[in-house]
Structure formats: C-alpha cells, structure tokens
Amino acid sequence: MSYDISLKNFLYRLADDHLILGHRNSEWTGLGPFLEEDLAFSNMAQDKLGQSLALFEILQSLGEQHPDTVAFTRKEEEYQCCQYVEYPIGEYDYSLIRHFLFDHAAYLRFEMLTQSRCEPLAKLAAKVKGEIKYHVMHANIWVDKLGNGNEESRHRLQTTINENFNLALGIFETTDEEQELINEKIFEGEEMLKEKWLAAIEPILAKATLKLPPRTQWDAAVGGRKGIHTVHLQPLLTEMQEVFAIDPKAEW
16 A cells, blocks of 8 residues: 555544544533533534644645545545544533543644654644643543542443443554554554553543553454444434535535
C-alpha cells in the first residue's frame, strides 16, 4: 500500500472519530443534567465537528473530495471511526466516561502528531491539542467529583467503566498500514499511544476511587477501522446526511 493511501486512511480515521462523536455529543443539547453541562457538551461537540472539518480539509488538499461530500455521502462501510464513538449517549455517566476516555486519547494523539512529518497535520495538531486540553480538564473535574461523591455516583461511574472499557480499547485498533506510518514518521503508533493513555488515566481514576478492569478482562472491540460497525452507526448517518441530501449547498 502506498504512503499516500496510508496517510489518507489515517486522516479519515481521525476525522471520522471526531465527526461521529461530535454528532453524538450534540445530542446532549437541551438534555444536560443542568445548564452548564448542557452548554459544555454542546461546545465540545462544536469543537469536534470543527476538528473533523480541518482534517477533511487536509484530505481535500491531498486530492480527496470536498469535506461536505466525504462527511455526508459515504456509505456506512466507508467510515473508519472506532466503534466506541457510534453508541448513543445513554445516561450522563456513560457520556462522561466516554468523554474522559476518548478525550484523553485524543489529546495525547494530537500531542504526538505535533511531531509528525506531515506538516499540515503537525500544524493542526498543535492547535487542536490546545482545544482538547480543556475537554480533558472538564472530564477530569467531573470524574473526580462524581467518583468521590457518594456511593451511587461512584458505583455508576465504576459500572460504566467496567462495561465499556473494551469499547474504549478499540480506539487504538491497529491496521496493516501502521508500520508504514511509523516508518514515514507520520505517527508513532497506536500501541505507544495506548501506553501513554493508560499512564495518564490510571492515576486520575485512582484519585477518584475508580479503577480499570483487570487486564485479564481486556478484549478490545475492533472492526471500526476496517468499516465494520455497530447497529448504531447507520441510523446516525441517516440523520446526519438528511440535510445534505436535501440541500448539498448547506454549510456545516
């Protein structure tokens, strides 16, 4: 596989993660447990959509179609997002833990990408990691507050971690192209990112009286990077693509 294709697929994976999770987080608009969290998730959703747009614009500069076209006209199997971002928002504990686990990974990924040999990606990463830093701070505050809150709040967060950690591990699903990305100094690899992620989140969870499941129970939910998705993605795509199908000139 050529270097250009490997780079494009890598960019699609990043863009699709942020596009889909951005739309999922936007579903909290008007539904947050209180006004500040309603606004927080709405703002984070807007940031993620902006980040996906910037990644699609890099893809366009590499010969791919217009960002709106690739965001809203591909078939389900052409999306390369991890499965974790596809799931409905659930209750607040679910979305908070997904926010915590995903955004820590995203921050560290873009921090690594500031050193990427792909100059447009490195420049974007320097900007994006500053935005995601505040997402991480928000997640950390609420994980700490609720983990150290009362028995119910701690139990709900711990149960969510236990039930969804394997989905989070799917963020780091590897592909056959990864070694080429490493060799070309585009990205240092998913395994290195995962180890940095674990080192970052475990002390924060411990401070919140929470913990990860035992390693013997780890079994990453994979397939998303290869276009194998859950039953939750297609209904979301249908909803996302509705306006574009009616008016392809609409701006997002």
